[in-house]
C-alpha cells in the first residue's frame with residue numbers, strides 16, 4: 260500500500276517545530292516540507308537586523324539542520340496556492356505536489372489597511388530582504404546628508420506603537436550614536452518620531468508607560484495620531500480632524516500584520532489572511548488540512564476574541580499539529596489544542612525590556628534576561644541544542 264504523504268507549508272516557528280516533533284513520532288508517512296528560502300529565520304529578532312545591531316546570519320540557520328533525511332524531504336519553492344479539492348499544492352517552479360494531509364504555516368505579511376502610499380513607500384519589518392533594505396536605506400540617508408544637508412534625511416518616522424515598532428525603536432536608539440559618528444552627521448538634527456494611537460496595547464498601562472518613558476529618554480518623540488497617507492519623503496497623520504505632516508527620509512510601518520495572502524488565494528473562508536480553525540486545528544469542512552501560526556485564528560474562550568498571533572502560540576500549536584498529523588496518517592483520534600500563555604516580553608534595546616510573565620509585571624534587566632531565555636528556548640525547541648551552540652547564542656547578552 261502507498262505510504263500517505265504529509266506536506267508542511269512554511270518552515271517558520273510553526274512549520275519547522277511541527278516537522279521536528281513529527282520526526283520524533285516516526286509516523287507511518289512520508290513528510291515533505293516546502294519553504295521559499297533554504298533557511299529558517301528567527302522572525303522575533305528581525306528588528307535587530309533592521310536597526311543594524313545584528314546581522315542576518317545571526318538570526319537564520321539552514322532548514323537542513325532539522326531534516327531527518329530518512330523521513331522527510333525539503334523542497335525549496337514558493338507556494339502559490341492550495342487546490343483543496345484536488346489535494347495539491349501549486350508551486351512557482353515545480354509541478355503541483357499532491358498531499359494526503361496538509362499543514363499550512365505560511366506566517367504573516369504587513370497589513371496596509373488600505374492606507375494610501377504604504378505599499379509603495381513604507382518599509383516593513385517582515386523578512387530578511389525587507390529588514391536588510393531598512394538598514395541600507397537608513398545608512399544611505401545618513402551618508403547622503405553629508406553631501407546635501409537635507410535635514411529630512413535624518414528623520415526616521417515609525418508608524419504604530421505595538422510590539423514590533425517598540426522593539427525596532429529600542430534597537431534604533433542603540434544604533435544611532437554609531438551611525439552619527441560613522442557618517443559625521445550633526446546629531447542634533449537626527450529625529451526619531453513614533454506616530455501612535457495606542458502604545459503597547461497588549462500590556463497594562465503602567466508597563467506601556469515605562470516603555471514610552473524609556474524610549475522618550477533616549478530621544479524618541481511620540482506623537483498621537485493615525486497614519487493616513489505616505490509619500491516618498493512625507494508622512495501624513497490625523498489626530499481627530501487635524502491633519503499633520505512629518506518630513507521624513509525614512510518611514511517604517513509597524514501598524515499591523517495579516518496572515519499570508521496564499522490563504523485568500525486558495526479560497527479559504529478567512530479574515531485578514533486568517534482561518535478560524537477547529538479545536539483540533541483542522542479547517543472546517545477540510546479534515547485533511549490543519550492551519551497554525553499567523554494564518555490561523557484560535558478563539559480565546561475567556562474573551563471570545565482570537566488570541567494574538569505570536570511565535571509562542573505557533574510553537575505550541577505545532578506540538579499538537581505534529582500529534583494530529585500522525586493521528587490522521589494512522590487513523591487515530593485527534594487532540595484539541597489548549598493554549599497556556601507563558602507571557603510576553605517586549606525588548607527596549609540592549610539590557611532593557613518590559614513584559615508580563617506568569618502574571619508578573621517585569622521591567623528593566625530582569626525582563627531583558629527573560630526575553631533572552633525565551634529566545635534561546637525557542638531556538639532549542641526548533642533547531643535543537645546543537646544549532647544554538649553553532650549560532651553561539653548560549654550567552655544572555657547580545
Ligand SMILES: Cc1cc2nc3c(=O)[nH]c(=O)nc-3n(C[C@H](O)[C@H](O)[C@H](O)COP(=O)(O)OP(=O)(O)OC[C@H]3O[C@@H](n4cnc5c(N)ncnc54)[C@H](O)[C@@H]3O)c2cc1C
Pocket residue numbers: 268269270271272273274293294295296298299300302303304305306336337338339364365366367384385422423426519521551552553554568569570571572573604605
Ligand atoms: C519584529 C518582530 C518581533 C516579534 N517578537 C515576538 C516575540 O517576542 N514573541 C512572540 O511570541 N512573537 C513575536 N513576533 C511574532 C512572531 O514572529 C510570529 O507570530 C511568528 O513568526 C509566526 O510564526 P509562523 O510559523 O506562523 O510564521 P513564520 O515564522 O513567519 O514562518 C512562515 C514561513 O513561511 C515561509 N513562507 C511564507 N510564504 C511562503 C510561500 N508563499 N511559499 C513558501 N514559503 C513561504 C517563510 O519563508 C517562513 O519560513 C514578532 C514578530 C516580529 C515581526
